[in-house]
Amino acid sequence: xxxxxxxxxxxxxxxxxxxxxxxxxxxxxxxxxxxxxxxxxxxxxxxxxxxxxxxxxxxxxxxxxxxxxxxxxxxxxxxxxxxxxxxxxxxxxxxxxxxxxxxxxxxxxxxxxxxxxxxxxxxxxxxxxxxxxxxxxxxxxxxxxxxxxxxxxxxxxxxxxxxxxxxxxxxxxxxxxxxxxxxxxxxxxxxxxxxxxxxxxxxxxxxxxxxxxxxxxxxxxxxxxxxxxxxxxxxxxxxxxxxxxxxxxxxxxxxxxxxxxxxxxxxxxxxxxxxxxxxxxxxxxxxxxxxxxxxxxxxxxxxxxxxxxxxxxxxxxxxxxxxxxxxxxx
Amino acid sequence: xxxxxxxxxxxxxxxxxxxxxxxxxxxxxxxxxxxxxxxxxxxxxxxxxxxxxxxxxxxxxxxxxxxxxxxxxxxxxxxxxxxxxxxxxxxxxxxxxxxxxxxxxxxxxxxxxxxxxxxxxxxxxxxxxxxxxxxxxxxxxxxxxxxxxxxxxxxxxxxxxxxxxxxxxxxxxxxxxxxxxxxxxxxxxxxxxxxxxxxxxxxxxxxxxxxxxxxxxxxxxxxxxxxxxxxxxxxxxxxxxxxxxxxxxxxxxxxxxxxxxxxxxxxxxxxxxxxxxxxxxxxxxxxxxxxxxxxxxxxxxxxxxxxxxxxxxxxxxxxxxxxxxxxxxxxxxxxxxxx
Numbered sequence: 001x002x003x004x005x006x007x008x009x010x011x012x013x014x015x016x017x018x019x020x021x022x023x024x025x026x027x028x029x030x031x032x033x034x035x036x037x038x039x040x041x042x043x044x045x046x047x048x049x050x051x052x053x054x055x056x057x058x059x060x061x062x063x064x065x066x067x068x069x070x071x072x073x074x075x076x077x078x079x080x081x082x083x084x085x086x087x088x089x090x091x092x093x094x095x096x097x098x099x100x101x102x103x104x105x106x107x108x109x110x111x112x113x114x115x116x117x118x119x120x121x122x123x124x125x126x127x128x129x130x131x132x133x134x135x136x137x138x139x140x141x142x143x144x145x146x147x148x149x150x151x152x153x154x155x156x157x158x159x160x161x162x163x164x165x166x167x168x169x170x171x172x173x174x175x176x177x178x179x180x181x182x183x184x185x186x187x188x189x190x191x192x193x194x195x196x197x198x199x200x201x202x203x204x205x206x207x208x209x210x211x212x213x214x215x216x217x218x219x220x221x222x223x224x225x226x227x228x229x230x231x232x233x234x235x236x237x238x239x240x241x242x243x244x245x246x247x248x249x250x251x252x253x254x255x256x257x258x259x260x261x262x263x264x265x266x267x268x269x270x271x272x273x274x275x276x277x278x279x280x281x282x283x284x285x286x287x288x289x290x291x292x293x294x295x296x297x298x299x300x301x302x303x304x305x306x307x308x309x310x311x312x313x314x315x316x317x318x319x320x321x322x323x324x325x326x327x328x329x330x
Numbered sequence: 331x332x333x334x335x336x337x338x339x340x341x342x343x344x345x346x347x348x349x350x351x352x353x354x355x356x357x358x359x360x361x362x363x364x365x366x367x368x369x370x371x372x373x374x375x376x377x378x379x380x381x382x383x384x385x386x387x388x389x390x391x392x393x394x395x396x397x398x399x400x401x402x403x404x405x406x407x408x409x410x411x412x413x414x415x416x417x418x419x420x421x422x423x424x425x426x427x428x429x430x431x432x433x434x435x436x437x438x439x440x441x442x443x444x445x446x447x448x449x450x451x452x453x454x455x456x457x458x459x460x461x462x463x464x465x466x467x468x469x470x471x472x473x474x475x476x477x478x479x480x481x482x483x484x485x486x487x488x489x490x491x492x493x494x495x496x497x498x499x500x501x502x503x504x505x506x507x508x509x510x511x512x513x514x515x516x517x518x519x520x521x522x523x524x525x526x527x528x529x530x531x532x533x534x535x536x537x538x539x540x541x542x543x544x545x546x547x548x549x550x551x552x553x554x555x556x557x558x559x560x561x562x563x564x565x566x567x568x569x570x571x572x573x574x575x576x577x578x579x580x581x582x583x584x585x586x587x588x589x590x591x592x593x594x595x596x597x598x599x600x601x602x603x604x605x606x607x608x609x610x611x612x613x614x615x616x617x618x619x620x621x622x623x624x625x626x627x628x629x630x631x632x633x634x635x636x637x638x639x640x641x642x643x644x645x646x647x648x649x650x651x652x653x654x655x656x657x658x659x660x661x662x663x664x665x666x667x668x669x
Contacts, residue, residue, distance in 0.1 A: 016543050020536055114371075114403055124374030125403075129558065129581065235531050236562045239555045240370075244530045279533075279540045282519050295523050 015159040025272030026171045030226035031250035034219035041215030042195040042321040046102030049247025050109035055080040055227020057113040060127040060238035063134040077224030084220025095325035125240040136165040136233035167229040179261040195319035198326040208326045252305040271301045363602045364398040364420035368427035376575045384595020389602045409433035416441035447601040460614045461597040466502030468590040468624030470658045473506020476548040484515045486541035490553035491527040492520040499552035501667035517541045531559025538563035579631040589627040620652045
């Protein structure tokens with residue numbers, strides 16, 4: 001699709017593909033970090049998709065009415081947090097099945113957003129398209145025009161590093177922070193312990209439920225940011241089921257990254273890159289192999305995850321107590 | 331105890347509804363028309379809304395006959411709605427969209443006395459009228475316009491789900507662009523291979539950005555809700571986009587070059603009108619440029635983007651297609667874009 005005529009063009013094509021990779025990876029990174037907190041504490045979170053979708057709807061709605069992306073972000077985080085608490089209430093307080101609760105949230109949100117959208121806006125379940133100020137706009141970092149003429153590094157700075165919206169930078173800055181919280185703080189140690197051996201934590205006099213609630217709530221906040229990004233930064237309105245499986249891809253990345261922040265980040269970038277690559281490779285005749293059906297590239301994240309789970313690429317060992325509600329012995 | 335009481339109440343209620351429907355149809359010149367919108371919803375700014383505005387509403391305003399409307403929110407509800415409407419004596423029932431074909435097939439077999447009009451797809455039942463459109467002819471026109479407007483000599487097409495119906499748009503567009511400018515590059519992408527591809531604006535925007543990076547400066551979307559992402563991305567970059575189905579010129583005035591409109595509302599109106607006059611007939615109706623079934627849209631929102639010379643050229647090509655001087659290849663005739 002893109003004719004490559006010289007080294008410089010090739011470099012630019014690569015940069016633009018990586019640029020798209022960053023845009024497409026951002027919601028995956030945020031959702032995967034949300035899942036990481038939740039699952040590290042022992043609560044499976046299959047409801048990432050639903051929480052993001054609810055956040056999409058909330059942010060697009062509030063941005064439409066107020067014209068402020070920050071208020072929209074706040075509303076999205078609040079809604080997503082509310083859903084996370086529902087998940088927590090069902091699975092932590094009432095020891096319900098975590099998968100069932102998560103799936104129920106996904107179905108509830110998918111239907112509810114459409115119904116509310118239809119009644120409020122009468123646009124087929126969409127919210128009205130936002131203009132300029134209601135969105136998170138791209139930021140041009142200082143000096144991007146100045147450095148543009150510098151060979152190789154100039155374009156790298158201008159195309160790849162500069163020109164994203166603030167949520168993209170936030171998502172990637174978050175990863176080292178998550179690592180630090182999880183592996184260098186007392187809270188992180190306890191959180192990991194509660195996902196491995198809740199009984200030991202309980203015996204030490206620390207509340208298992210309180211820790212798990214905290215983890216699930218952090219997940220809710222992150223999903224809220226992810227949804228806001230999808231609806232009012234990457235797009236300019238809510239459309240039905242607009243998350244389009246990003247929550248499930250994030251879960252796959254979480255497993256593929258073996259529940260560790262930095263490797264999960266790499267998995268998210270890989271999956272984002274595959275999506276960006278699939279768009280560019282569609283209909284292009286490659287030497288020797290001919291054109292690759294896009295469907296194959298789109299299926300790669302899932303295939304890789306299955307191969308990983310089958311034990312071909314090292315071992316993915318989930319937190320030991322994940323999926324099991326903690327019941328005190330009496 | 332409580333449940334049997336409830337059952338009785340429901341039965342009584344549905345009986346009352348049936349009788350009221352029967353008496354209504356008897357009053358209104360023997361037609362009790364109905365419509366089942368696509369699952370994108372009645373006010374989708376596109377396909378279903380055109381059925382409502384130019385078909386259902388127009389018929390109700392003109393005749394005073396009430397059209398019973400059903401708005402499914404997912405595909406599973408469509409067959410239930412069709413059967414329920416047929417059971418209550420509604421006829422003709424317009425089913426909007428290719429995805430309702432299976433449901434129409436089942437409902438038409440179950441209620442052979444009811445008349446169904448299916449838009450965008452063909453099912454071979456004796457009581458179904460099928461209205462299909464020559465999307466390739468309309469797409470050819472907007473392809474000609476795109477090629478004239480393009481400064482880079484690269485134009486793009488973003489399709490929704492990868493099915494022959496959508497390839498028909500892309501193939502017609504490509505032919506039109508090449509007719510205008512033989513050496514033009516037409517970049518084409520499909521959004522996906524499931525119905526979700528009609529509702530993925532993020533991916534639509536990304537595909538558009540990719541095509542713009544490849545030099546495209548006019549992008550035509552035939553992708554339902556995904557198109558919103560396409561139009562937004564084009565507007566953000568100051569490039570041009572072409573809408574589809576309804577006249578979408580108003581969505582981003584200044585960057586929406588035109589829209590390839592399908593007169594689905596007209597088809598709906600004609601179906602009701604024919605039933606009222608007793609001339610409704612099953613079979614396949616093909617609506618192209620000549621029948622006014624497809625067209626390109628020019629209004630106050632895109633007037634400034636289309637020069638008088640462009641307008642004359644497109645209308646000239648349109649006349650040639652109607653006269654048969656230009657034959658646009660239909661992708662669905664051989665499942666290939668060979669022309």
